[in-house]
Amino acid sequence: MRAIEISSYGSPEVLKLCEREQPVPGKGELLIKVHAAGVNRPDVLQRLGYYPVPPGASDLPGLEVAGEVVAGDLDGTGFDVGDSVCALVQGGGYAEYCVAPVGQCLPIPDGLSMLEAASLPETxxxxxxxxxxxxxxxxxxxxxxxxxxxxxxxxxxxxxxxxxxxxxxxxxxxxxxxxxxxxxxxxxxxxxxxxxxxxxxxxxxxxxxxxxxxxxxxxxxxxxxxxxxxxxxxxxxxxxxxxxxxxxxxxxxxxxxxxxxSTLRPRSVEFKAKIALRLREYVWPLLKNKKIIPVIHHVFSLEQAAQAHAMMESGQHIGKIMLQLI
Incomplete structure (x- = not known):
């Protein structure tokens, strides 16, 4: 798969397009074909060397994605192959495929595009x-x-x-x-x-x-x-x-x-899964009813990850900066 890796710590130009093996979902995980991924401040800090990757997490940047479920530990989850989901992940979002704990996956709110849904989880x-x-x-x-x-x-x-x-x-x-x-x-x-x-x-x-x-x-x-x-x-x-x-x-x-x-990234899957349940109960209906609207400032391709980080660091954006893969 194509992915963006941090070739060394430094300026946005250290973000390089690479080829990686597709991740393999483990117990309690789904494999997602990524349609879009959000760019967030922690991604910039990771690129600069100030935000260590938690043990066992992907070294690739990217903490939120939306896409299509293509495989995984599906029994009893309510998800199936082909479902559209958005997910909070510990890393690996800047790639064509990403694994996510089932508890951190949410259905796409009615009426939202994949791109809009990918802008939600981290924030x-x-x-x-x-x-x-x-x-x-x-x-x-x-x-x-x-x-x-x-x-x-x-x-x-x-x-x-x-x-x-x-x-x-x-x-x-x-x-x-x-x-x-x-x-x-x-x-x-x-x-x-x-x-x-x-x-x-x-x-x-x-x-x-x-x-x-x-x-x-x-x-x-x-x-x-x-x-x-x-x-x-x-x-x-x-x-x-x-x-x-x-x-x-x-x-x-x-x-x-x-x-x-607090910082969210190091917290347990169980902790984040409880947040996901509350979001689904209290916030997803607000998105469905358009009382809350995703705000996307600019969309880049995966290959333009460096430009996306440069925009993030400029501080000129209003809302989310996104990567679109499909």
Whole structure:
């Protein structure tokens, strides 16, 4: 099969088209003929050498795919050869064939194309696990999404808004701020020209927000603590601004704040399968009813993986960057 491998750590040009043996599905796995795959920030970090491949996972990049089931451990799964699925994987998505644990496979939501479906798993699993499970966002609460036009941001804004939450989002330009509002954010905040804690406090009558989804960390943390409401929860999913920060722990104590975080890739199949069930129950109907719409910024061919990574690193995209194989 054709695949994209990381020939060495470095710039996007280290992504090279290669020939690999088709993966062989094991117990509890399906073999998927890949029609489309998503490009995500962890893929870039892996290419740079900052995101180690978990033991037993494919060394090929790519954490989400959609395609056709062609083989695997099918008994009792509800899937059959020929079914269209999308899946969260630990690696190997940039290839013509990919194996995925059955529990991490989901049917394509009604009305969505393979390309649209492939844009869902990595971001939707991440958002649900962190915003709703870990941070416990409840209907009627407020959410601030940092990086509102990233793949994660676009998913978080739409899901939370559809679930009945007030949502605010930060972005780096007026165009991107307006894009977050079109997706359901009550207010897009330009972090280059506005102080987001002040804007949020004004919009919430001085209370602050109940949950912040943060992919920046670093020097954002003190600002985010000031932006949280009492009993607020800050959940960190990436460290684009750095891994260290100095914060006022007195506020954490006095106002009963929670600071938490997680990475999804190393978690067990069982953990991810539980998220898949909740997505199928709560989010897939919203996709079917068009209350949530996949947002795809640009589509590249498999051979153009390097250009896709360059676009990801430019930060100019609004929504998902995709690879289309079929």
């Amino acid at each position: 939707y699993f991440t958002v649900w696990s962190n915003v709703f499970d870990r941070a416990g966002l409840l209907s009627g609460e407020t959410l601030l999404v940092q990086g509102g036009t990233s793949g994660i941001g676009v998913a978080a804004i739409q899901i939370a808004r559809a679930m009945g939450n007030r949502v605010f989002a930060t972005a780096g330009s007026e165009e991107k701020c307006r894009a977050t509002e079109a997706l359901g954010a009550e207010r897009g905040i330009n972090y280059k020209t506005e102080a987001f804690p002040e804007v949020v406090k004004e919009l919430t009558a001085g209370k602050g927000v109940d949950v912040i989804l943060d992919m920046v960390a670093g020097n954002y943390l003190p600002l985010e603590i000031n932006t949280l409401a009492d009993d607020g929860r800050l959940v960190i999913i990436a460290l684009l601004g750095g891994a260290k920060s100095e914060i006022d722990l007195g506020q954490v104590l006095r106002r009963r704040l929670t600071i938490t975080g």
